[in-house]
Amino acid sequence: xxxxxxxxAMGPSGFEDEVRNLLREQLSDKVDHMYTDVLxxxxxxxxxxxxxxRVMLDAHMDEVGMMIVHAEDNGLLRFRPLGGIDPRVxxxxxxRIGSEKRYGVIGSKPIHLQTMEERKKPLRxxxxxxxxxxxxxxxxxxxxxxxxxxxxxxxxxxIGERAAKAKSFDxxxxxxxxxxxxxxxxxxxxxxxxxxxxxxxxRGATAAAYRINPDIAIAVEGTVCFDxxxxxxxxxxxxxxxxxxxxxxxxxxxxxARFLEFLIATxxxxxxxxxxxxxxxxxxxxxxxxxxxxxIVGGAISVPVRYIHAPAQIISLDDYQAxxxxxxxxxxxxxxxxxxx
Amino acid sequence: MERxxxxxxxxxxxxxxxxxxxxxxxxxxxxxxxIADETHIDVLGNGIVKKAGxxxxxxxxxxxxxxxxxxxxxxxxxxxxxxxVGDLQPGRLIGRHVQFTGGxxxxxxxxxxxxxxxxxxxxxxxxxxxxxxxEANALTPIGTCGVALEPVVELEGDCLAGRALDNRAGCxxxxxxxRALAGEGRRVSLxxxxxxxxxxxxxxxxxxALEPDVVFVIDAAPAGDMPKATRMExxxxxxxxxxxxxxxIVIPLAMKDLxxxxxxxxxxxxxYEVWPNGKSDSGAYHLSQSGVLVxxxxxxxxxxxxxxxVVNINDxxxxxxxxxxxxxxxx
Numbered sequence: 229x230x231x232x233x234x235x236x237a238m239g240p241s242g243f244e245d246e247v248r249n250l251l252r253e254q255l256s257d258k259v260d261h262m263y264t265d266v267l268x269x270x271x272x273x274x275x276x277x278x279x280x281x282r283v284m285l286d287a288h289m290d291e292v293g294m295m296i297v298h299a300e301d302n303g304l305l306r307f308r309p310l311g312g313i314d315p316r317v318x319x320x321x322x323x324r325i326g327s328e329k330r331y332g333v334i335g336s337k338p339i340h341l342q343t344m345e346e347r348k349k350p351l352r353x354x355x356x357x358x359x360x361x362x363x364x365x366x367x368x369x370x371x372x373x374x375x376x377x378x379x380x381x382x383x384x385x386x387i388g389e390r391a392a393k394a395k396s397f398d399x400x401x402x403x404x405x406x407x408x409x410x411x412x413x414x415x416x417x418x419x420x421x422x423x424x425x426x427x428x429x430x431r432g433a434t435a436a437a438y439r440i441n442p443d444i445a446i447a448v449e450g451t452v453c454f455d456x457x458x459x460x461x462x463x464x465x466x467x468x469x470x471x472x473x474x475x476x477x478x479x480x481x482x483x484x485a486r487f488l489e490f491l492i493a494t495x496x497x498x499x500x501x502x503x504x505x506x507x508x509x510x511x512x513x514x515x516x517x518x519x520x521x522x523x524i525v526g527g528a529i530s531v532p533v534r535y536i537h538a539p540a541q542i543i544s545l546d547d548y549q550a551x552x553x554x555x556x557x558x559x560x561x562x563x564x565x566x567x568x569x
Numbered sequence: 570m571e572r573x574x575x576x577x578x579x580x581x582x583x584x585x586x587x588x589x590x591x592x593x594x595x596x597x598x599x600x601x602x603x604i605a606d607e608t609h610i611d612v613l614g615n616g617i618v619k620k621a622g623x624x625x626x627x628x629x630x631x632x633x634x635x636x637x638x639x640x641x642x643x644x645x646x647x648x649x650x651x652x653x654v655g656d657l658q659p660g661r662l663i664g665r666h667v668q669f670t671g672g673x674x675x676x677x678x679x680x681x682x683x684x685x686x687x688x689x690x691x692x693x694x695x696x697x698x699x700x701x702x703x704e705a706n707a708l709t710p711i712g713t714c715g716v717a718l719e720p721v722v723e724l725e726g727d728c729l730a731g732r733a734l735d736n737r738a739g740c741x742x743x744x745x746x747x748r749a750l751a752g753e754g755r756r757v758s759l760x761x762x763x764x765x766x767x768x769x770x771x772x773x774x775x776x777x778a779l780e781p782d783v784v785f786v787i788d789a790a791p792a793g794d795m796p797k798a799t800r801m802e803x804x805x806x807x808x809x810x811x812x813x814x815x816x817x818i819v820i821p822l823a824m825k826d827l828x829x830x831x832x833x834x835x836x837x838x839x840x841y842e843v844w845p846n847g848k849s850d851s852g853a854y855h856l857s858q859s860g861v862l863v864x865x866x867x868x869x870x871x872x873x874x875x876x877x878x879v880v881n882i883n884d885x886x887x888x889x890x891x892x893x894x895x896x897x898x899x900x
Contacts, residue, residue, distance in 0.1 A: 460691070461642055461644070462641060462642035462644075462650035462691065463691060476639065476641070476711060476712035477588070477639055477641075477652065477654065477712075482587055482588030482654065482764060482767060482770075483588070483712065484612070485588075485591070485712070486591075488712070504711045504712065506641045506642050506711065507641070507652075508641075508652045508653075518612070518613070518770075519613070519770055519773050519774060520774075521774065521777050521778075522611060522612065522774050522777055522778040523611055523612030523613045523774035523778075524612060525612050569612075
């Protein structure tokens with residue numbers, strides 16, 4: 229299953245190779261032309277000989293992760309975050325490091341040894357380390373090089389009622405949805421773009437959108453969801469299971485009201501559930517894409533992800549399917565000429 | 570001066586939070602069709618007006634958007650929850666009236682248990698007087714934007730005070746400067762820039778599209794002539810401020826000299842703006858493509874970032890005159 233493979237692949241910002249290879253393999257015989265650019269973005273073009281508006285589907289391959297920056301004399305590894313990680317979610321988590329995917333554990337002082345003061349204070353990133361079982365600096369550096377990256381070790385599993393848990397649903401859900409959409413046949417030119425370095429500043433998407441210069445761009449993202457106990461309704465952002473979330477405003481984008489209305493009308497027409505993303509914080513690749521060149525019209529379709537940027541995240545598989553349906557319905561409506569800027 | 574004052578008041582009466590420019594611009598652009606070759610609204614919502622003619626391609630830019638609020642949730646009992654659009658301190662809104670783009674007016678309330686210094690948007694709500702979510706949703710669905718109501722009034726000494734004077738005063742100067750230069754047969758473009766208060770987004774795409782030889786950016790700069798004000802060597806009524814630098818740009822010295830010389834010849838008294846933390850559209854123009862020459866001329870304004878700002882009409886008038894003179898002086 230592609231989503232399982234994608235979430236279990238390693239791909240912190242700047243180190244997206246494994247994800248890129250999976251996508252390339254998945255799509256090689258299903259699109260017309262695939263290539264990469266200098267940054268490492270993967271482009272999958274289809275129907276470029278057809279006329280009609282050129283659509284770019286975007287999903288970012290990278291995930292938040294860690295980079296090893298120092299080995300202590302006793303063999304413990306110091307690290308820095310790649311992307312936004314809350315240090316409070318890191319303690320005691322298993323991780324996998326480097327191309328060999330060596331196991332490690334983010335260690336900390338056991339509760340027995342903590343003072344009352346220490347128990348009250350969350351640990352800072354610089355108090356944490358990764359333990360790979362090495363006894364010395366030399367032993368650690370025999371297996372790990374400084375600059376190697378680490379990701380959470382969570383495996384994908386389907387749980388409960390139509391839900392799934394894994395690491396990196398942000399944004400492997402988007403990669404999987406865009407890949408599935410690219411497997412279908414369309415009547416207009418469509419390019420699937422799998423971008424790099426979103427988590428550290430929407431970098432890949434900036435270059436990708438400049439290259440493709442599409443008429444319409446849709447970013448497919450995994451987004452914040454906090455529909456849990458004690459969260460006021462205006463602090464939830466999205467609700468799990470209520471369908472794809474559409475952006476009105478985030479940290480980088482004010483929604484183009486015309487395209488937002490188009491997406492809502494498309495969802496209504498095709499009987500696809502939808503919701504609005506009700507929070508300003510965070511952003512996605514569309515924030516970079518719409519500012520490229522003379523401006524590119526479009527928007528984002530997001531799958532709600534609980535515990536986003538944390539080791540184990542949860543999505544609704546119904547939201548996944550509905551988001552895929554909405555992406556495909558939007559392309560269908562565009563190719564039938566129902567999008568008029 | 571009366572004409573300029575009326576023009577500023579007319580522009581400032583419009584509600585144009587960032588992202589809403591497309592809805593507000595058509596009438597204004599239509600009013601320029603008598604002199605322009607072409608007017609259009611681009612993807613980001615910039616109003617772009619072009620006139621072919623002789624000389625280098627001069628662009629004049631003023632952002633037309635203002636900070637505001639956006640409905641992000643509707644409570645079951647009809648209260649609205651809001652976010653800011655751009656930088657608008659939540660504490661300033663408490664107890665004030667807001668007007669949404671659809672016309673609805675509400676009052677901003679705050680949850681009782683929060684202390685004044687800890688107020689965030691999460692604690693605020695807007696009371697439209699509605700009883701139910703359905704009623705409120707029909708008037709102000711999620712995503713609807715609004716502004717704090719603070720109509721423009723006249724103060725003494727040729728000053729105006731009120732909402733959106735930053736930067737409708739600049740728009741008035743830019744439009745008048747465009748008219749003057751286009752009327753002389755010069756090659757000139759006007760950008761009524763969108764989405765400036767959220768980070769110079771419109772200026773970025775306008776710069777790419779226009780590829781001008783030079784851009785003159787008109788905006789407000791904070792005055793520092795109030796009691797115990799944050800130090801800033803700008804005073805109301807003392808003339809245009811030639812920008813030296815802000816947080817987005819260092820103006821090339823040759824441009825500063827060109828502006829000063831133009832001001833000298835016109836006998837316009839100028840001030841100099843050094844605003845290290847300031848945000849403007851200037852940097853977005855400057856860094857477009859292979860780099861674009863930018864001159865920035867500001868009018869001093871008191872209480873920049875507040876709901877009501879104070880500007881002096883004579884400063885705005887002189888900004889317009891200086892931009893026209895500088896555009897003609899540029900070779």
